[in-house]
Amino acid sequence: MLELDACTRCQECVAACPVVRAGIPDGAMERIEVWRRAGSRSTGFIARFLIAPSPGTDLPDLFESLFRCTTCGICSVVCESGISTTPLWESMRAAGRELGFRHADVERTAEVIVQMKNPYAMAPETRTAWVPSDIQVASSAPVGFFAGCTIAFRQPELGRAALRILARSETAFCMLGMSESCCGSFLFRTGSMKEYACTIRAMIQDFEKRGVKTVLFPCAGCLTTVTADWPRVYGGPLPFKTMPFAVFMRDLIRENKIRFSSHQPRRVLYHDPCHGGRHLVHHLGRDWVFEAPRDVLSAIPGLELVEFPDNRELGSCCGAGGGVKTGHPDLSQAIAGEKIESIRRIRADILATTCPFCRRNLNDARITAGSETEIIDVIELVDRMMDPTPPS
Amino acid sequence: MAVHAYTGGFITDALLIGTVIICIAGLWLLVVRWGHRSPGRFFSAWATGSFRDGGMAFLRVLALDVLLFRRIWHRSKRRWAIHMAMFWGFIILGAFTLVSIIGLVLGYADPAGPGGAFSQYLAGVHLPYDLLGYLILVGSGIALGRRLLVKKVRERTSFSDLFLVGSVFIISLTGMIAEWYSGFATVIGPSMTNWNLALEYMSWHIYVAFLLFVMVLPFTKFRHILTVPLTLLARRGGD
16 A cells, blocks of 8 residues: 555656557556555545445456556566556456456466466376477476476477477486476466465475475576465475576586587577566576576677667566466557567567567567567577587 | 744644644554554564665665665656755755744744844845755746646646645745745845735745645645655665
C-alpha cells in the first residue's frame, strides 16, 4: 500500500513502457492510480466510516490492462520513487483472479500447465525425447541442468548445443528427466500458481536427492522463476545455487576448456532478456546477468559486439513475457517488430540472446519483417564456433 | 516578510491548529492503511526492509537516493536539476520559516530582551526568503505551465496532479505578492509598498499554506513527500 501512495505520476514509466510505445494507452502510472483508488474505496477512511465499501467500476479495465503488460519491469527501473512494479502487477493479477476477473486464454494455458506440466500441451513422457543418446547424463551429480519446456518441446537444438558444451568440457551433470516439469513462470506471472506449489516442491526435493549443488539454466525465464520465485514456495533459500549457462560458459572459456576456431567478421548485438537481466540483477548481480553473456560473445574471434542504445537494466522488452504472447499475440508481435526495426538501424548480422522465449518471439517478428539478421542463442553461437578438436 | 508579520487572532489560530490536527489524524490513517489496519505491522515491515543491508546501507540510501535523487540523476540531468532546486528550495525555506516561528515566539515572550532582538533581526532578513520563494514560484510555474500547455503531458494529467502543482504555485505566489507589497522585496524594493495589501496577502498566504498543504497533505498527492523517502528506504534505493 505504501508503494501505491509513493507514485508521483512523473510519467517516466509511461514513456518507457513497450506496450505504450506499441500504441496501447496503458502504463504503470494509471494502473497504480486505479488500484490505489479501489483500495481506498474498499478499505479507506470514507469506506470505513461514511459509505459502503466498493472497489469501483474501473477494475475490469484495470485487469484487462494488466494482462497486456509484459511484466518486463522497465517501469521499476525508471521509477523515481523506486516502486517495485513487477511483483505489484503479479500480486494484482492474483487479486484479480480472486475477485473473479479471469482472462480466458491465460486460464486455459494455466490449466494446461497444471495438468500436463508444460504450457505446450505436450505429453509429459516426451519431455526427454530431445536428449541425444550419445550424451552421458548422470543420475546424480553436483551440477544439474534444467532445460525448461521451450527447449524440451520447441527448441531442442538449443538444448543439444548446451549438452554438447557440457560434454566437451567433461562436466558431469544430471537432469530431472521425466520428473522435470514446467518451472511455473507463466503461473507466477499471471497470478495463478497456487495449484502448482506441490510440483515445484517435488522438483526441489528431486534436485536435493541427486546431490545437486548448482543448477545451470539455458532459459532466462526458468532461471528467474527458480531463483526469485521458487524460494517463496519452498519457504526459504533453495538447497542449491542457480547459475546462468552463460556464466558457466564464461568460466569454461577462462579455464581454456572451450576454444574457438576463427570465423569471418560479423557484428553481433546482445539482447538483454528482461527475465535474465533486470529481474535477476538484485539476486545474482550485474556481472552474472549483464556481463557474462557479453564476455562470452567478446571471446569469440571474428565477432564484433555492438549494443542497443538502451541496454542492460534499460534494455527494451521483446514483447513475449507476462503471458502477452498467449493472451495478446498481435501486441507481442508489434513490440517485437519495434525491436527488429532497431536491429535493422544498427545493421547487426546476428542478434544473440539467452532466452529461448525472446528468441522465438523476435524470430517470428523477423520473419514477418523480412529481416536477414540471424537470431540465435549465445549457447548455439558458442557451440557453432567451438573448435571441434578436443582441448589439450 | 514571511511569518514574522503574522499577527494571528483566535479564529485564525483555531483554524490553523485544526488543520494541523486533521493532518496528524490523516497521517495516522495512512499508516493504518499501509499496515493493513495494523500500524505496528507497517513499522515492523518497513524497518525490516530498510535495515536489511545494515545501518550504513540505510544511510547511503538516505543520502544518495532520498536527499540527492540518485535515481533521477541516472535518468535525466535536467529533471534532476529541477528536482534538486524544488526540493532543497522547499526544505531550506521550511527551515527558515521554522526559525521565523521560533523568533516570533521569542519576540512575544521576551519583547525587550534577546528574544525581541532576535525577532527584530529576523524581520529585516529578506534575501533568503526571496531567493527560495522565487525558486519555488518559477519551478511550480513551469510545472503548472507544462501540465496546462503541453498536450502530451496534459492528456495524462489528473486532478490530483493539478491540485498539487496548483497549490504550490498559489502558496508561493501569495507569499511573494505579500513580500512585494511589503516594500522590502529584494530587487523590487519600496516601489510597490502598500502595507495593508501586504498584510492581507500575508494572511492569505498563511491560510492557503495550511488549507492547501498542511491539512490535505495525507489525503492528496502531497503525501509523496513522505511516501517516496519511505519507499526508497524500504526498497534500499530500488537497486
